[in-house]
Amino acid sequence: MKNYKKDFSDKTSHSSSSKLNVFTRKRIWQRVLIALFLSAGIIFAQKAGWLDQFSRQLTQQHMNWSNNSDVIAYLKKIVANNQLTKTSPHCLVYVINNDNGQETVRVEVREQHNSVCTNTRKDFPLLFTFEINRIQKTVQIDKGSPNHFYPIQ
Structure with missing residues (x-):
């Protein structure tokens, strides 16, 4: 058992x-x-590209569109992430035009030339322009077609 x-x-x-x-x-x-x-x-x-669009939308929602410093910081990220120019980021100058409180502002991206940013050109060439709509929270660019703005992909 x-x-x-x-x-x-x-x-x-x-x-x-x-x-x-x-x-x-x-x-x-x-x-x-x-x-x-x-x-x-x-x-x-x-x-x-869905993750990039999602992160861009999150950044846009949390940004103060009336603060020029925030807008420029956001544009610097767009330039870097989309590789819009081969120029080094510290050699780019962002110039805000006609910022008189209107809803649309244009920001020129120019190439700076000095002892650090050397190049054969001595002027202050315009690379492209951003058009910012502060109310709709949109950014458009005219790269490759001056004064004809289109959304950034």
């Missing part, structure tokens, strides 16, 4: 550990698959 009980208990514990082992493997595979699908989704969203 004792041998029978001992054998029976050994078989019961073995089968329950086997079920636990199968359950654990199944959970691990589920988590791996979920991680792979989430990673693929994030990579797709990045390639499609």
Whole structure:
């Protein structure tokens, strides 16, 4: 009798550990698959540009559009993120034109030349212009087509 009980208990514990082992493997595979699908989704969203648009919208919502310093800081991020020029960021000058409290403001981006920012040109060339609508919180650019503004992609 004792041998029978001992054998029976050994078989019961073995089968329950086997079920636990199968359950654990199944959970691990589920988590791996979920991680792979989430990673693929994030990579797709990045390639499609959705993450950039989402971060740009968050930045626009939390920015004070009537503060010129905030607007210039935001434009510097746009120039860097979209690689709008090959000129080094410390060699760019942002000039705000006709800021008399109106809803639309134009910001010229010019290339500076001095002992640090050397180039063959001695003037203060205009690279492109941003048009800022403070009420609608939009930014447009005229790069490649002077005075014809279009939204930044």
